[in-house]
Amino acid sequence: MSAKKVVLAYSGGLDTSVILKWLQDEFGYEVICYAADVGQAEELDGLEEKAMKTGASKIYIDDVREEFVRDYVFPAYRADVAYEGTYLLGTSLARPLIAKKLIEIARNEGAEAVAHGATGKGNDQVRFELTFWALNPAIKVIAPWKMDEWKLTSREKMIDYAAAHGIPVPVSKAKPYSMDRNLLHISFEGGILEDLWNEPKEDMFVLSCSPEKAPDEPTSVVVSFRDGDATAIDGQEMSPAELLARLNVLGGKNGIGRVDIVENRYVGMKSRGVYETPGGTILKTAHRGIEQITMDRELMHLRDELMPRYATLIYNGYWFAPERVALQKFIDESQKGVTGEVRLKLYKGNCSITGRRAPASLYNPQIATFEEDEVYDQKDAAGFIRLNALRLKMRKQMVP
Numbered sequence: 001m002s003a004k005k006v007v008l009a010y011s012g013g014l015d016t017s018v019i020l021k022w023l024q025d026e027f028g029y030e031v032i033c034y035a036a037d038v039g040q041a042e043e044l045d046g047l048e049e050k051a052m053k054t055g056a057s058k059i060y061i062d063d064v065r066e067e068f069v070r071d072y073v074f075p076a077y078r079a080d081v082a083y084e085g086t087y088l089l090g091t092s093l094a095r096p097l098i099a100k101k102l103i104e105i106a107r108n109e110g111a112e113a114v115a116h117g118a119t120g121k122g123n124d125q126v127r128f129e130l131t132f133w134a135l136n137p138a139i140k141v142i143a144p145w146k147m148d149e150w151k152l153t154s155r156e157k158m159i160d161y162a163a164a165h166g167i168p169v170p171v172s173k174a175k176p177y178s179m180d181r182n183l184l185h186i187s188f189e190g191g192i193l194e195d196l197w198n199e200p201k202e203d204m205f206v207l208s209c210s211p212e213k214a215p216d217e218p219t220s221v222v223v224s225f226r227d228g229d230a231t232a233i234d235g236q237e238m239s240p241a242e243l244l245a246r247l248n249v250l251g252g253k254n255g256i257g258r259v260d261i262v263e264n265r266y267v268g269m270k271s272r273g274v275y276e277t278p279g280g281t282i283l284k285t286a287h288r289g290i291e292q293i294t295m296d297r298e299l300m301h302l303r304d305e306l307m308p309r310y311a312t313l314i315y316n317g318y319w320f321a322p323e324r325v326a327l328q329k330f331i332d333e334s335q336k337g338v339t340g341e342v343r344l345k346l347y348k349g350n351c352s353i354t355g356r357r358a359p360a361s362l363y364n365p366q367i368a369t370f371e372e373d374e375v376y377d378q379k380d381a382a383g384f385i386r387l388n389a390l391r392l393k394m395r396k397q398m399v400p
Helices: 014-027 047-053 065-077 090-109 124-135 155-164 240-253 278-294 297-315 322-334 380-398
Strands: 005-009 030-037 058-063 113-115 140-142 178-181 186-189 219-226 229-233 258-264 270-276 340-347 350-357
Touching (some): 014 155, 065 240, 065 297, 065 322, 090 124, 229 240, 229 278, 278 340
Parallel strands (some): 005 113
Antiparallel strands (some): 186 270, 219 229, 340 350
């Protein structure tokens, strides 16, 4: 009788390297590994060899960078998305794509279960499992950190387990903080960062230089948009993944996109995260700039009212929930006509808009001018204000 199959979300990091071996020893599973290339760069080097040496029967390494940016990053950024006003959702947007691919592999391989290495304290467990069950209600989910059989309840114990079983891991006891990278960002959590008074060390950062070490001359860049999506940089058309990668380079060398946040996790605790999102920061700034001259006022304000709810849905793992899908339809409709170009200046950690233009701009200098004009009759404003003040005057008369 053949062994039961499980598809493991595999990164080659400490947790999943240990879990790969543990699933075989503890339950006798045939383990199929899946690694989604969402922009981890050199972190994927040697992954296939490592997985097979640790006992995987097969590993899929899937380049989904274009799908990630096109179908997850761009739709979210049409909403000017930010969780709790600051976090640009780098990890949150990648997890539903990875989980979706796991379900596809499980179906194709005839696997009864999927597994992940997210802990019971974090957000990723929710993002993975909500997606699993949204796409396959019958799938079995193995989450070792939440199982009684799991005795490796600390990073120290996992490092020792890996050493005992000859599993190479890219973490030592001297540097235990967690990193997660994709094309949109890189995050750092845990370890020395758990003390909120500890400043992140400069050698920790990967995608960006410090603003102090950025060039003394600013970089000018023009980002083009079509219906809310970025399509070109400095006039050169690019695919979504190519464009974001280019913005990462431009932002990184100018010290753009670093944030240090204490955020509210879905499970209830506060957690510190240090993030680098150079390209995403430029993209968000440029997108807002083109919206300012192409979106109707009330449409923009309505979208802005809904954005925190939309961002929270993504952060909490509800990418495939009907309410997120419905909100997306409204957001996409709101972006029709958000087309044009934005020029930005990148300088020592700052990303500022220096110019905007659009073929269907709603900005009319003949109306907006402070100089004499023949378009706008300023006397009209008197009646407009009196009508809007009527309820205020009546209330004051009744409630002195």
